[in-house]
Amino acid sequence: MEACVFDLDGVLVDSEPVWEEVRREFVAEHGGTWQPDTQSRLMGMSTPEWAAYLHELGVAMPADQIARAVIEEMADRYRLEMPLMPGARETVRRLAAHYTLGLASSSPHALIDVVLDESGLREYFVTTVSTEEVGRGKPAPDGYLEAARRLEIYPKDCVAIEDSSNGLRSAYAAGMRVIAVPHPRYPPAPDALALAWRVLPGLDALTPDLLA
Template structure:
């Protein structure tokens, strides 16, 4: 393995509860109806995809306006309190000593930069990709393929670290080995988890030795 490519939401930052709270409130406030499967369907979608989906749920603004307003709310929440996953900074720095690091996230570029700068992790990554910058969001492999391209590493020489079903499918479709760190509140289904090369309980278990470094 030459490189490790991290997901952001649910792996480095415990953002899924914040995303759910912010988007659920936004939909309710602006005339839409949140469905039972909405959160699971949204996980991994690109900005354009999830804003269009919230519009389909009945939120009265056009998708680009929905995206702008929701991202503003998320950035404000992160600045008030950055919900880093336990052990995230240590895991990133530990692996950065042995591997080239990349990041492939469904978050918009603005939020990626807020998280990495606020968490003092920006210098650990040689390449970061938002699915805003590729044609398709997860579970399509586009974001992971672009991260490998920017790193100058073949996808097969990369390990991806993921938590969600769509993320696991995305990294696997890109031809990467995948380490799953399931989120306790939003665990991936058994079919997606079966794609993982390794499954660990938390980021403390993410070591160079586990990845073969």
């Protein structure tokens, strides 16, 4: 392994509960109807994809306005309190001493920047990719392939750190070795988890020795 490519939401920052709360409230306040499978479907979608989906749920606003309003609310929440996952800072610093680090996230760059700046982790990542910069969101491999291209490292020589079903599928489709760190509240589907090379109980178990 030459590089580690991290997902952001659910891996480094415990953002899925915040995303769910913000988008659920937004849908309710703007005349839409939240469905039982909405949260699982949203996980991994790019910004244009999830904004269009919220419009389909009945939000009577153009998708670009939906995206802008939700992202602004998310940024405000992050600045008020940054919900980093346990061990996130330590894990990034530990692996950065041995591997090139990249990030491939479904979050827009505006939120990626807030997280990395507020957490003090920006300096450790050689590149960051948002799926808003590529053709398709997760589970398509586009984001991970773009991260590998920018790092100038073959995907097969990268390990991806993921938590969600669509994220695991995306990294696997890109040809990366995948480590799953499932979120206890939003566990991946069994078929997606089966794609993982390793399944870890938390970031503290992610060490250079494991990758070696």
